[in-house]
């Protein structure tokens with residue numbers, strides 16, 4: 001039987017900083033459950049837009065949140081959030097969601113609902129026999145798991161990040177989202193004190209993954 005402890009890895013950073021690709025690769029390497037919290041905020045924003053609810057109408061957002069039941073579907077090592085039993089599709093990457101998501105994400109009640117859900121993913125990972133949880137987002141190392149075993153902060157020049165998004169075929173104003181995400185009152189995007197910052201502007205994905213993996217391997221064995 002393995003005596004290695006369950007680990008929690010937090011990866012934060014701005015839009016298109018390489019968090020998802022890095023977290024996916026690390027989850028495979030160390031058998032961790034991968035939780036992409038950006039997709040959770042996107043799914044909620046998309047659901048609100050579908051219901052015709054604007055981010056300026058906080059009362060309507062709060063009332064819709066009450067009707068939504070959050071659960072988890074695991075596919076391989078990926079944890080998808082189910083909204084009342086349904087996993088959202090590619091519509092969460094649309095230009096409309098890109099434009100609105102940071103505004104919805106600034107609503108305290110919406111963040112609080114997701115915070116409880118995000119924290120519960122550690123138990124989901126344990127219950128399914130994973131060696132740990134890797135969670136990516138904007139406030140994971142600062143607000144969700146400030147005591148995580150490993151906290152990383154990925155960043156890259158905005159120009160490089162815009163190029164990466166365009167290559168994926170997505171229309172996304174990354175600097176504008178960063179500005180909104182870093183200036184909101186509740187749990188803003190920031191490099192948490194003590195986190196390991198990696199600038200990936202001139203690094204390949206493989207180089208970033210190997211830096212992160214080396215740190216995890218060194219400190220967890």
Ligand code: DC
Nearest residue numbers: 037038041101102105137138139177
């Ligand atoms: O990681 P992403 O670009 O898919 O995230 C979409 C948006 O969700 C991001 O612009 C802000 C919000 N978000 C957040 O506020 N907190 C998180 N932990 C993750 C995402």
